[in-house]
Amino acid sequence: MAVRGRGARRIALAVSLVTAWVVGSTVGTTSGPTSARAMPLFQIEQAHAEHVPVLDGSEPIFVLLIGSDARPGEAVGELRADSIHVVAINPAESKMTIVGFPRDALVPIPGFGTTKINAAMSTGGPELLVETVEDLTGITMDYWALTGFRGFDAMITQIGGLTMDVPFSVVDSAAEANIPAGRQQLTGDDALAFARARHSLPSGDFGRSENHGRLIIAALAQLKREFTKDPSRLLVWIGAGLRNAQSDVPLDQLMSLAFTATTVNPKRVVNIVLPGSVGMSGTTSVVNLNSTTVEAISRDLETDGLLKRANIPPSPNEQLLS
Amino acid sequence: MTAASGRYPQRALAESRLAQPVVANRAERRNGNRKRRLPLAVLLVPIALVAAGIVLFMVVSGGGGGGLIGGDEEDEAAPPFDFRVGRVRIERVVADADTDALQTDAEALVTEEITPVIDELWTDGFLDPANWRRGDYEELFSLFDADAATTARSNLDVLTLGATAGDQYERVTPDRGGIAYTVLFDRDNNPDTVTASVRFRATAELMDGTFVAIVSAGQLFLQESDGWKVIAFDVNRNDRETAPPTPAPSGATPSATGATG
Numbered sequence: 001m002a003v004r005g006r007g008a009r010r011i012a013l014a015v016s017l018v019t020a021w022v023v024g025s026t027v028g029t030t031s032g033p034t035s036a037r038a039m040p041l042f043q044i045e046q047a048h049a050e051h052v053p054v055l056d057g058s059e060p061i062f063v064l065l066i067g068s069d070a071r072p073g074e075a076v077g078e079l080r081a082d083s084i085h086v087v088a089i090n091p092a093e094s095k096m097t098i099v100g101f102p103r104d105a106l107v108p109i110p111g112f113g114t115t116k117i118n119a120a121m122s123t124g125g126p127e128l129l130v131e132t133v134e135d136l137t138g139i140t141m142d143y144w145a146l147t148g149f150r151g152f153d154a155m156i157t158q159i160g161g162l163t164m165d166v167p168f169s170v171v172d173s174a175a176e177a178n179i180p181a182g183r184q185q186l187t188g189d190d191a192l193a194f195a196r197a198r199h200s201l202p203s204g205d206f207g208r209s210e211n212h213g214r215l216i217i218a219a220l221a222q223l224k225r226e227f228t229k230d231p232s233r234l235l236v237w238i239g240a241g242l243r244n245a246q247s248d249v250p251l252d253q254l255m256s257l258a259f260t261a262t263t264v265n266p267k268r269v270v271n272i273v274l275p276g277s278v279g280m281s282g283t284t285s286v287v288n289l290n291s292t293t294v295e296a297i298s299r300d301l302e303t304d305g306l307l308k309r310a311n312i313p314p315s316p317n318e319q320l321l322s
Numbered sequence: 323m324t325a326a327s328g329r330y331p332q333r334a335l336a337e338s339r340l341a342q343p344v345v346a347n348r349a350e351r352r353n354g355n356r357k358r359r360l361p362l363a364v365l366l367v368p369i370a371l372v373a374a375g376i377v378l379f380m381v382v383s384g385g386g387g388g389g390l391i392g393g394d395e396e397d398e399a400a401p402p403f404d405f406r407v408g409r410v411r412i413e414r415v416v417a418d419a420d421t422d423a424l425q426t427d428a429e430a431l432v433t434e435e436i437t438p439v440i441d442e443l444w445t446d447g448f449l450d451p452a453n454w455r456r457g458d459y460e461e462l463f464s465l466f467d468a469d470a471a472t473t474a475r476s477n478l479d480v481l482t483l484g485a486t487a488g489d490q491y492e493r494v495t496p497d498r499g500g501i502a503y504t505v506l507f508d509r510d511n512n513p514d515t516v517t518a519s520v521r522f523r524a525t526a527e528l529m530d531g532t533f534v535a536i537v538s539a540g541q542l543f544l545q546e547s548d549g550w551k552v553i554a555f556d557v558n559r560n561d562r563e564t565a566p567p568t569p570a571p572s573g574a575t576p577s578a579t580g581a582t583g
């Protein structure tokens with residue numbers, strides 16, 4: 001995909017960001033050339049200028065984030081995908097939507113009949129999973145990125161841990177998770193345990209999928225904070241990401257996406273999981289997606305990467321959050 | 323600003339004095355050979371016109387053009403300045419890349435290709451009198467990519483000494499500057515993006531004899547596209563009044579002048 005929206009809108013956004021910064025900064029700051037006698041330059045106490053080459057096109061960007069079930073030593077792209085999320089970025093509005101897919105969702109896999117969505121990757125790699133999600137939603141994915149247990153752990157470790165406001169305690173011996181509620185610094189191991197835990201969640205895998213979205217939002221918030229304080233941290237994040245994940249995103253476009261991500265307000269990111277009902281297919285537990293809801297969400301998301309309030313389903317962890 | 327201290331005005335004055343022997347020669351020749359009066363007159367008219375034109379041009383051009391009025395900055399060179407390179411970090415995207423080799427590559431890159439760009443950015447923006455006396459920093463923008471250059475043009479007061487600096491400052495001398503780098507290598511272990519964390523300080527003498535510390539700091543992202551260019555920046559300017567440079571011992575320059583990185 002070509003990087004979208006380079007041009008006047010980007011400039012306008014950059015200029016408006018600078019303007020907003022200047023307007024919001026301390027009294028006595030000046031932003032433009034002034035008469036030498038009326039306003040000597042040395043009276044500029046804290047002048048600031050920035051240019052961030054963010055994407056600002058009107059079309060949304062869709063990235064499929066995949067978490068593989070692969071343990072250390074296993075090929076991440078050849079096993080089941082236990083974490084599947086479409087991240088939609090609206091560059092023009094600097095907004096983001098995260099849509100989780102229950103790993104047990106029963107869906108048609110192109111060329112392989114109807115089975116659990118997590119089997120798509122073990123059958124045909126990340127490319128087949130992308131095709132499956134595209135067929136299910138009717139939305140073309142621009143990029144995909146894939147990591148496994150070890151890669152995810154290492155990624156968090158290499159950025160120095162992840163600060164997260166955990167909304168409820170997560171205790172799951174199977175996932176080696178014992179994470180109290182509250183704002184805290186998660187190590188790579190902690191973050192992985194949080195991502196794996198589902199037994200303490202009333203809605204099981206639905207709730208876990210939403211928690212994956214929480215990790216993405218926490219990462220976004222931290223990237224934004226670090227970038228504001230030290231822009232060179234962006235390279236540390238990109239390095240950690242690419243060393244520990246596979247992706248089809250060219251580096252230059254990843255750089256543009258990363259710059260764009262720094263403009264997104266994490267508090268306004270919408271994080272949902274496709275709703276469905278748990279059922280059985282033979283002896284296997286499966287999730288039957290609500291096809292009408294999936295269609296409505298997909299059509300809404302496709303337009304601008306955003307969801308109308310009416311299309312935002314209740315949180316699967318609602319019981320824990322109330 | 324003192325008039326007639328530059329070379330060009332002196333040369334113009336000298337040229338105007340050269341006309342006098344011609345007149346004298348003409349007078350001598352007029353007595354000896356009347357046939358030559360007309361050619362000499364024809365010759366003198368354009369010479370006088372040219373001389374008058376030169377004088378007129380020098381008077382009205384003024385400012386940074388090297389005229390008789392305010393012309394002392396002609397041929398005034400930018401003070402020599404080089405940033406001191408601090409730490410150079412590498413970021414690789416290939417997990418098993420040879421980090422020692424990448425470190426060597428990164429250090430060579432920043433020394434040979436990146437630091438000269440940043441030296442030029444701050445020299446063009448803050449130190450070169452040919453730019454700041456006229457408020458013309460056009461050459462600076464070639465160091466940015468197209469989009470970043472557009473933003474840079476609208477932020478002269480941060481990225482340069484300013485559009486009106488020529489009306490305010492008598493001279494600017496660099497004090498010190500340092501850069502720390504991070505170099506991101508791509509999947510082929512080629513340098514892709516460089517961030518430069520820059521700190522710069524200079525001392526400027528205002529027309530009224532007071533001094534200002536020019537303090538500039540920020541981060542630049544550079545990528546290679548027809549040379550290494552700035553694609554993103556976040557720069558702060560934090561000037562403040564400062565004490566005059568400490569007088570140096572006899573025969574030496576003041577402490578604020580001529581210092582580098």
